[in-house]
Amino acid sequence: MSQVSMVYLAEGYVIANDVCNKRCYLMVHQVKRLQSPCCAIVNHDATTLPNIRIGEGIKDFVQYDRVLCDVPCSGDGTLRKNVDIWSRWNANIGPNLHKxxxxxxxxxxxxxxxxGRLVYSTCSLNPVENEAIIASMMEKCKGCIELIDVSSQLPNLKYNNGLSSWKKMELMSNLEETRNKGYSHFEGSMFPPDNARDFNLERCARVPRSYRVSNRVISLWCCESSVACHDALSPPDLGDVCVSLLGGRFKQWIVSVWSQKPVRVLFAVLRPISSKVSPRRDRPSENSTERVKTPNALLFPLPDKALTESQPLKA
Ligand SMILES: C[S@@+](CC[C@H](N)C(=O)[O-])C[C@H]1O[C@@H](n2cnc3c(N)ncnc32)[C@H](O)[C@@H]1O
Incomplete structure (x- = not known):
């Protein structure tokens, strides 16, 4: 089967995001080689990743069947290959990334x-960056999600079970004790909840280095009940940001990805073009002319036709 006919059969699409502009460029470069019409790369802060609207209704936005959150972490599971972590590491890195x-x-x-299913992964072994996050989110989601036991689905994967109890900084085992010792930036969510056992945290997979990858802690989630996590978490309304972010050309382009019809060129890095989106360090300043040029400059050559209608790829 030729690559082109495989493209015709492709179902679904992947949207990859990274807040780091350089990493997005790298990803564009790598993904472009696949010549797949099913990938989009966006350059946004994942904590406020915009909704992609597919209709006018309040809930008419894209919901994903699979989500991978490979989050920024202290990286202490990569100590063996990243020797510079030995000098950079301190006990506050994990707690500072927790939020x-x-x-x-x-x-x-x-x-x-x-x-749908979501995988949360880090290359840290610190429970504050792993089980603590998961336990706290499971509590917030009020029964909408469950941790999936992957042992039968991945019988050859060797891993240690997730932890149900842990101590923060050796001597301190609860928030009150920590605050009394002057660590005011510590959050209650960093400690194991009393009902930790209810969350089946042992289903998290602590994957050892023997897989020639860094130590990883991976959790697989399933959004189980008929109530969407979206409702349980009562997120802020990001709809406006979305419409302005993906307004005009970008919106049309991204919607054509959603409709699952191949279009000619799909590799692009989208950047916020609205002043509503807060500036980041790697973003040009408000007054910079670069800011005006950036969205188009980052877009790979996109024939005008592809913006107005979905075009099947020609052999
Ligand atoms: C563990 S790395 C992920 C690596 C990636 N999965 C890969 O295989 O190359 C974490 C990534 O998160 C990005 N990042 C950090 N903070 C972010 C944020 N708020 N929103 C989106 N991405 C973020 C970093 O730039 C970094 O590339």
């Missing part, structure tokens, strides 16, 4: 379709 990890996971769950 953003939680927010990325929350956004991922908000975008997950009912019955």
């Amino acid at each position: 953003v990890q939680m927010k990325i996971l929350k956004r991922g769950l908000e975008l997950l379709a009912v019955g």
Whole structure:
């Protein structure tokens, strides 16, 4: 089967996101080689990843069947290959990332379709970045999600079970004790909840280095009940941001991806073009002329036709 006919049969699409502009360029470069019409790369803060609207209704936005949250982490599972981590590492890195990890996971769950699956993964072994995040989110989701036991689906995967109890910084085992010792930035969600056993945290997979990858902690989730995580988590209304972000050409382009019809060129890095989106460090300043040029400059050559109608790829 030729590559082109495989493209015709392709169902679904992948939207990959990274807040780092350079990494997005790298991804565009790699993905372009696949010549697949089913990939889009977006350059956005995952904690506020916009909804992609597919209709005018309040809930008419794309819900994803599969979500992978490979979140930023302290990377202490990569100590063997990244020797610089030995000098950079300190006990605050994990707790400092805890909040953003939680927010990325929350956004991922908000975008997950009912019955969909989400994988949360880090290359850290620190429970504050792993089981603590999961236990806390399971509590917030009020029974909408469950951890999937992958042992039967991946019988050859060797891993250790997730933890149901852990201590933060050796001597401290609860928030009150920590606060009393002056660690005011510690959150209650970093400690094991009393009902940790109810969440089946042992189903998290602590994958060892023997797989020639870094130590990883992976959790597979299923959005189980008929109530979407989106409703349980009562997310902020990001609809406006979405419409302005994907307004005009971008919106049309992305909707054609949603409709699953191949279009000619689909590799693009989308950037916020609205002032509503808060500036980031790697984004040009408000007054910079670069800012005006950026969205088109980052878009791979896209024939005008592809913007107005979905075009099948020609052999
Ligand atoms: C563990 S790495 C993921 C690596 C990626 N899965 C890969 O295989 O190349 C975490 C990534 O998260 C990105 N990141 C950090 N904070 C983010 C945020 N708020 N929103 C989106 N991406 C973020 C970093 O730029 C980094 O590339």
